[in-house]
Amino acid sequence: DAQNEARFFVKIAKQFGMYDDTLMIDDAEVHSATDYQSASLAFLQEVEALGYKNTGIYSMKSFFTGGILNSHGFGSRKIWVAGYGVTSLGIDNANAWQTTDHGIMGIDTSLDFDGAFTTGATAGTVPQINVSAPQPVQHVGHPATGTYIVQPGDTLSGIAEKYGTTCQNLAAINSIGDPNHINVGQVLKVTGQPTSENTYFVQAGDTLSGIAIKFGTTVSDLVSRNHIANPNVIYVGQKLYLAGNGQSNAYTVQAGDTLSGIASKFGKTWQALAQKNGIANPNVIYVGQTIQI
Known part of the structure; x- marks a missing residue:
């Protein structure tokens, strides 16, 4: 299939x-x-x-x-x-x-x-082998995503300089208590300013229960607030709304969902959801996708 x-x-x-x-x-x-x-x-x-x-x-x-x-x-x-x-x-x-x-x-x-x-060599020939010495590869992120995945050797101040912001701002928008401690693979927001929006981006090794303890809330509240079907399934980079943020404006697509069904559930039209979320084909959504309502 x-x-x-x-x-x-x-x-x-x-x-x-x-x-x-x-x-x-x-x-x-x-x-x-x-x-x-x-x-x-x-x-x-x-x-x-x-x-x-x-x-x-x-x-x-x-x-x-x-x-x-x-x-x-x-x-x-x-x-x-x-x-x-x-x-x-x-x-x-x-x-x-x-x-x-x-x-x-x-x-x-x-x-x-x-x-x-190759660049499409003439048929019947094999390109001359020319393998350069391997170099470290660092993906600084697609500009449209507004996020960055921490690489070996990174510092928060170095990442801040790369994105034209400050170490203090990155710490604030990512809820980092110790700016000297970031982890390889950690997902950081690199755009925006600190707001009252109480959110958290899931990191490698996180569990929902661990996040709940960290922020003084409960697993059941996180499940309800973020429309999580299975509390054992969260993924790196997932945005979670925390207690004190009011009603969540996001929905995580579940197996069997359709865009029209989600729209009906929240009193919206599928056209509005498609436009808001940049969905080119309303018949193509996937399990785990976050839909802004």
Whole structure:
């Protein structure tokens, strides 16, 4: 079921803080559909409909050259080929070429390894291997999100300087008691000013009961205030409304929900919710999605 697989894929990606500019790849290795081309394309189209516009497909050379997949049938999406010990990729529009699954790079185990990235070399040739030394990768966040995930070596003052704000402001809008103590993987708001809105962004390792104790409230209040169906399921980056903030203006999508059903529950129209939440396709919402009411 390509579309439901894509929705689950995106749900997990969002829980792990993947920004909407992340390159999302369909790993197509098991020929599990009658029309594998259409199923793979449907998966990528659904991922794109859910906000991730940068997509591609990874598969072995034999799938692309043996009629299972047509690399040109994916349009401008990235094509990533696994071709070990070959002198020809067999297609003219590959963007990345995996040369081995026994690469070694600084750790004591074998790795899938990419020999070269291409720009669509002429068919019948393999690009010259030119792998630069690995460099640390830091994702500073998509400007539209207004959030940042703390990386190794970060300090609150350094993050503040990067976003043109102050350490004190970041501490205030993120409810940080000790500005000298932030954790790798922590989700920080990097825009806005301190307000009376009593909210908390879920961090790695959090539990609802732990958050309740931290803020002097109860699990049942958090569940009710944030429309949480399962108190054992919260995700990193999720915005929780805390006691003292009045009625929550957000709803977390549950299994079986529709936009029209949510609108009816809160006395709104689905058109209003779609416009307010930037939903391009009102028929596509996913479990765990936060809808502003």
